[in-house]
Amino acid sequence: MTVNLPQNEILKLREKFYDATVTDVIAVQPALWIFRLKPDVGLSSYIPGQYTTIGLGFWEKCVEGNAPEILKPSEEKKLLRRAYSISHPVVKPDGKLYKEGECDFFEFYVALVLVGGETPTPPRLTPRLFSLKKGDRLSLGPKVTGHYHLKKPYAGNQYFFFSTGTGEAPHNAMVWQLLSGGFQGPIVNCVCTRYRIDQAYRAVHEKLAKEHSNYKVIYLATREKDEPKLYCQDLVEQGLFEKKTGYIFDSKNTHVYLCGNPSMIGRQYPKPKGIIEILESRGFTIHTPARNGNIHFEAYW
Ligand SMILES: Cc1cc2nc3c(=O)[nH]c(=O)nc-3n(C[C@H](O)[C@H](O)[C@H](O)COP(=O)(O)OP(=O)(O)OC[C@H]3O[C@@H](n4cnc5c(N)ncnc54)[C@H](O)[C@@H]3O)c2cc1C
Structure with a gap:
């Protein structure tokens, strides 16, 4: 189901909920993209391995190929969120390892999940995420969390x-x-x-x-x-x-x-x-x- 909100209302909702910009999209293949995102308030500190959430409004359009979605009227103006591990480009364009604090964006590595045919609960966020392009806005975090990271001390391991x-x-x-x-x-x-x-x-x-x-x-x-x-x-x-x-x-x-x-x-x-x-x-x-x-x-x- 397509959300039928007037364009000015959609602009207001984006203004209200979105706090980050897509600075780059790298299409590894059509269903596997790397997203580089910058939060408006700058990068929060985190421990490598942790995750945050990416959110988009139900009002955003989906790529084709997904089963039809049934939205409750109360969902039309809501944000949906999913967890994503923070990836890392590892090396700079010159091939050298990034130094601590040098990388000024959050990188995410995301697979598009589509379920065709009929299903009561089709995937919701990735069909919207894969409609985005450089310069588009979305919601990020704000919390970065998770226990999946290296534990000190590292030496000897x-x-x-x-x-x-x-x-x-x-x-x-x-x-x-x-x-x-x-x-x-x-x-x-x-x-x-x-x-x-x-x-x-x-x-x-x-x-x-x-x-x-x-x-x-x-x-x-x-x-x-x-x-x-x-x-x-x-x-x-x-x-x-x-x-x-x-x-x-x-x-x-x-x-x-x-x-x-x-x-x-x-x-x-x-x-x-x-x-x-x-x-x-x-x-x-x-x-x-x-x-x-x-x-x-x-x-x-
Ligand atoms: C802590 C955490 C970190 C995550 N980090 C990432 C990440 O870095 N990159 C990423 O692509 N996903 C990641 N996920 C999965 C992500 O949160 C979403 O579930 C996924 O992107 C699908 O969202 P959706 O709304 O489109 O579909 P949903 O309705 O949420 O999921 C539909 C189904 O898609 C399948 N699925 C979910 N994730 C994947 C996947 N990555 N590849 C293939 N099939 C999948 C599962 O069968 C799931 O039941 C993470 C999940 C958790 C809990």
Whole structure:
């Protein structure tokens, strides 16, 4: 359903609710975009790995291909929000790592979710987000929050990151934090997507891996004909991770970060088995705000 508000009312609602500007949109492919946003009040401080919310009014138009939406009259003038991890460009246009405080925008890495046909609850925010262009306005935050970040002290640890799709976003921020902070221990960034075209940050990370001997990257594409169909959890379970990197999962000094699809992360009882189950059987424990552990995770749904 299209919201039928007069244009001047829409302008007033945008004025009332929106507090940030789209400064850049990078279309990795039609359904996968990087958004760079600047809040009117400047960037709030945050810990790499955390998330904030992006909001747009129900009155904004959607891209085509989504099931029809049924809006209650009370929703017409409301804002809808979703959580998004703050990603990071990692390197500047000259290829050098950003220094602390140098990046003057928030970067987000977002997949367009569309459900065609008939569904009572079609995706709502991303069909609107993917109608935006450079210069458009939206609502951001204001709070940046979340426990999914590195915990001090870092020295003596090794950090292994596993993500699916846009779950790479918080890892870009944490890898940037480690490398730009001069961390010398082992870091592995493993990213799994369907196709290689979905690996937006691959060139950046492969170049960094050549420049930093302690940084290794693994990219998996499960639907490319010339690659074996391997998921992150297969690498861990079958010992391929150790073979590829030379690093071992030692529960005494390894922190594992898992982000994206819940099937990769685990705890989808009774199955499929995810990385949590595989590592718990090797002495790893889940980190919670109340108890220190070495498995950290953020599920996107
Ligand atoms: C803490 C947190 C951080 C998040 N960070 C990101 C991020 O950095 N980038 C991002 O793209 N999404 C992220 N998400 C998901 C995001 O909040 C939205 O759910 C998503 O963008 C879809 O919104 P929607 O309103 O269009 O559809 P919704 O109605 O919210 O979701 C519809 C369905 O889409 C699927 N879905 C949700 N997210 C994704 C995804 N990323 N890729 C593929 N399918 C998905 C799920 O099956 C979900 O049930 C995050 C979620 C959480 C909880």
